[in-house]
Amino acid sequence: MEWLSWFDARDYEFARQVLQRGTAALYLVAFLSTMNQFPALLGERGLLPVPAFLDMARRLARPTLFRWHYSDALLKSVCWTGIIVAALLVIGLPQTGPPWLPMLAFLILWFLYMSIVNVGQTFYGFGWEILLLEAGFTVAFLGSDQTPPPTTILILIVWLVFRLEFGAGMIKIRGGREWRDMTAMFYHHETQPMPGPLSRQAHLLPRPLHKVEVAGNHFAQLVVPFFLFAPQPLAGIAAGIIILTQLWLVGTGNFAWLNWVAIVLAFAAVSDPLAHAVFPFIPLEWHQGANTPVWWLAVVVLVTVVLLVLSYRPLLNLFSSRQLMNASFNRWRLVNAYGAFGTVTRQRIEIVVEGTLAEEPDAADEHWLEYGFKGKPGDVRRLPRQWAPYHLRLDWLMWFLPLRTVHEDWFYAFLDKLLEADKPTLGLLRHDPFDGERPRWVRARSYLYRFASRAEFRGNGERWVRVLLSDAIGPVQLSPRLNPKRRFLS
Incomplete structure (x- = not known):
């Protein structure tokens, strides 16, 4: 026709x-x-x-x-x-x-x-x-x-x-x-x-x-x-x-x-x-x-x-002065509003999660071992990988922690799972430093990260330079019966 x-x-x-x-x-x-x-x-x-x-x-x-x-x-x-x-x-x-x-x-x-x-x-x-x-x-x-x-x-x-x-x-x-x-x-x-x-x-x-x-x-x-x-x-x-x-x-x-x-x-x-x-x-x-x-x-x-x-x-x-970003206006998620990176952070703060087998932890770094994530920066020598379009959700949420607060329910639950050596949770990570064994304590530390200059990389092979800022959480452990209650080191 x-x-x-x-x-x-x-x-x-x-x-x-x-x-x-x-x-x-x-x-x-x-x-x-x-x-x-x-x-x-x-x-x-x-x-x-x-x-x-x-x-x-x-x-x-x-x-x-x-x-x-x-x-x-x-x-x-x-x-x-x-x-x-x-x-x-x-x-x-x-x-x-x-x-x-x-x-x-x-x-x-x-x-x-x-x-x-x-x-x-x-x-x-x-x-x-x-x-x-x-x-x-x-x-x-x-x-x-x-x-x-x-x-x-x-x-x-x-x-x-x-x-x-x-x-x-x-x-x-x-x-x-x-x-x-x-x-x-x-x-x-x-x-x-x-x-x-x-x-x-x-x-x-x-x-x-x-x-x-x-x-x-x-x-x-x-x-x-x-x-x-x-x-x-x-x-x-x-x-x-x-x-x-x-x-x-x-x-x-x-x-x-x-x-x-x-x-x-x-x-x-x-x-x-x-x-x-x-x-x-x-x-x-x-x-x-x-x-x-x-x-x-x-x-x-x-x-x-x-x-x-x-x-x-x-x-x-x-065209609104109060423009919404990534918002749905109906229950079916159709014809949405989009937008990203309205602001750009000037410093990179990373939350690094560590564990130890020590009975009573101290601040000695050699007693603490770092968990490795698949996508987010951790090891200063490791070349970041290309993951997109695959979506590493845990790694993305870890980036948001220092921008919001580390005291998120899911993050405390994550620490509990590490203390239990929960296999599905460990499967989300690149590296478990305890090879499936339960650590006695875990903690979260905040570091300032920046890319190494070309001269710095030639000198030591490190792609990142990081500086410890503070202990964000911990040390923390599960109660003896491994229930969801946590005990913080006073």
Whole structure:
């Protein structure tokens, strides 16, 4: 039907392939990360057990599959279901069927992961959780190989990218002075939550280049997003700039799947002719269904209207003097507000956890052995690893401790688990200095960390320089019966 031609974005098939398969791949990583870490963090015997949380929050407003029952076995079933469905979407199997099939697959991923996020408490309080949920729901309505990509859904995905980028830019301009005086990147690479293998080299770049980084960030987040709505090739060029800036962040840090979601979603503004012009191996013409069924048109239009209505509050938030960051305005986690790093910390404080087998500990350092974390800095000689898009939740929460308070319930529970030599908890760590044996005491110490200069690294091989600040907690031990009560050394 000719009158439906406006609805069909036939020049965006490559974009649809990237959006569907890329989003599914990130869901696969999210479910894998959850299966490996959730039981130890939030399971039946976790640091913040979900059953206890549900007992206290019987009127939990947000939907979750675990509302009436949680078990670690059910959680693993949910994760395996998510992994299998996501893998099928990555290889493109549901996309070969009618448009409702990939829609159903993505809605399953969306609901299962939302069920996890809504009971995940502080360990799932990151902005990229709701970003992945919104992306999964929106991408669900891109249809299948039997129908052309729907224009309205592509526009809604571009609108999501706009909120993600422009919202982050506005948060920075309204935030710390360092973003306005162009000094933010003097500190960011060194103080970011989880540095990567290239973070130190990025930090040691000349300061004029760091100012170029800030200027480039402001341009990419405050100017470029408006061109995503422009005609081609401007929209595609704008998407390319966003993709390149996100790849720089991927290369210099570990921000879970935040940057990867932005990269994948930005392809919504890349047309097939532009993609083919840049990379000739990308086909210029794709096989698509001849017509869009009326029933599918009705479904997509209804979803489009709903998401546009839900966009009202996020749109106001973008220009509000009290702009919210990483906030949901409805219980379904759709059309959210985003933003990150409104301020940049100028010093890196790390909480180092140590244990000892001594009967009565003293301050002698040789009696204390340090636990090694997978991602967060600890050993001053160790090269930071690249983990993203995989999300190390415990390591991220450890970064927040000195910025808030070390006296968090989950952190005291973590110390208890170390004193019990709890295997699931130890599995979250890179190194247990006691090889599964129970320490008698543990403590948490705060250190000031900074990257070593090139001369310092050549001299002693240490990538970090650290200075002890104080004992944040401890020494502390369990009572003789290993119940949850702790005894502090007076």
